[in-house]
Amino acid sequence: MKKYTFMQRKEDVVREWHHYDAEGQVLGKLATEIAKKLMGKEKITFTPHIDGGDFVVVTNASKIVVTGNKLNDKKYYNHSGFPGGIRVRTAGEILEKKPEELLMLAVRRMLPKNKLGKQQLTRLRVFAGAEHAHTAQKPVKVEF
Structure with missing residues (x-):
């Protein structure tokens, strides 16, 4: 019997659509779940160097919860280069x-810091309200 390590190919990737409702969810916990879905970590076909993750749609991003005093203490820095x-x-x-940007920043920092991470982040769609533009894809609502 042959024993070998499974390596997924780009051609064999099957992507699904998932829908998260961010209302009342903690920012960090939600971002962790989303990052796992984007990377495809929970799939049995996970291969680290292949982009095998799924599409994620998040609604109600304006109703997300940030614990502690992070609303005032946590700072985000940008520099123009000048x-x-x-x-x-x-x-x-x-x-x-x-x-939407707050959730995108949290998820982006949990993804790999290379071209693969940027490619995975393009499959994340975040909306501030309850409506989203991806009902035609029939995303599966995820409860956690």
């Missing part, structure tokens, strides 16, 4: 102005 070009925003400011 002297004095640093921009500092708190999690509360981001949640107030663009709630």
